[in-house]
Amino acid sequence: MNIVELKNVKKIYGNSTVVNIENLRIKEGEIYGLIGPNGAGKSTIMKMICSISKVSEGEIYILNQKFQSKSRIEILKNMGSLIEGPSYYENLTGRENMQIVRDLKNLNDEKIDEAITIVGLKNQMSKKVKNYSLGMKQRLGIAMAIAGLPKLLILDEPTNGLDPQGMDEIRELIKSLPLKYGISVMISSHILDEVEKMVDNIGIINKGELLYNGSVESFKVQHGAQLALRTSNNKEALFILSEYNGIIEENILKIPIVEDVEVGEVVNRLVREKIEVYRVYESVKSLEKLFIELTGKGSL
Structure with missing residues (x-):
């Protein structure tokens, strides 16, 4: 109700x-x-x-x-x-x-x-x-x-x-x-x-x-959640996964969030290309940062 x-x-x-x-x-x-x-x-x-x-x-x-x-x-x-x-x-x-x-x-x-x-x-x-x-x-x-x-x-x-x-x-x-x-x-x-x-x-x-x-979680996913990967060769990994339009920030490869099954496929592709995957996790911006981006405010 x-x-x-x-x-x-x-x-x-x-x-x-x-x-x-x-x-x-x-x-x-x-x-x-x-x-x-x-x-x-x-x-x-x-x-x-x-x-x-x-x-x-x-x-x-x-x-x-x-x-x-x-x-x-x-x-x-x-x-x-x-x-x-x-x-x-x-x-x-x-x-x-x-x-x-x-x-x-x-x-x-x-x-x-x-x-x-x-x-x-x-x-x-x-x-x-x-x-x-x-x-x-x-x-x-x-x-x-x-x-x-x-x-x-x-x-x-x-x-x-x-x-x-x-x-x-x-x-x-x-x-x-x-x-x-x-x-x-x-x-x-x-x-x-x-x-x-x-x-x-x-x-x-x-x-x-x-x-x-x-x-809150849905808002974060819709407005900024990314899949973050730490690999042995981020530049090569970025090229292999070029269709995701990823970026490299602070030695971390980031691509748009994907479903669990696709995460497994992404990791398998990199391993087949001799890229070692050290860590995989979701990168989510704080609610405050997302709010500032959404509203265009410089501060709260």
Whole structure:
């Protein structure tokens, strides 16, 4: 089942169309990464999904329900979000902040304690939030969002500003949510290599448009995976395999990726021509490098 689906969704400000998504789907039980540079439209898309910002054109479906005024409250009960940073009262304790969430969501203390335990703040709730580290504040924001265990969690740049240890902790927390608690997650980020470590599928956004939607591995194969061979004579091997239009980079022969059976044939051809093959492997560019090539951006 699709937990989120956008159909012909546009967001228009004046004469400017800042989001134009023909179709975007997120499956139940997955972690979906919406990635792109700052200003690409990621936060705007998330705000429309959460009904913080109104859709100019098109339709949004959450849990197979069309998002409209009569279904809005019921849908929002099954959603949690953390967009543009967590909202909390710094002069209150973590426990007091969570009690406010309890009252707003009409939950009991058991549900609040469950969320606190999930994010690993059980022993930090008596501290004032102003004394929390950035990572603890982010955990508190996630606890607020998942209180009551919604079916869908929306996280905007959840690791932004964290140190490597904090990023790793938040990443592992997010990865646990679908597996242990049945919470589907949509995250946005411009830190592409970080997203790659936790998501099942990605949507690449640039200038409000969806350039790619699918798995990370499929994207890499479609946009840059190569078969790399280290041989005893790369120049001769390049000539023997001339129909592949290969290249030699840093003493490695690279040809377009081929099926397993054809890999065997390539190696056998070289061996028959007295070329020794020392190593064969897939050479795949990082997600960030592929993104820069796809969008023509000099940096993220």
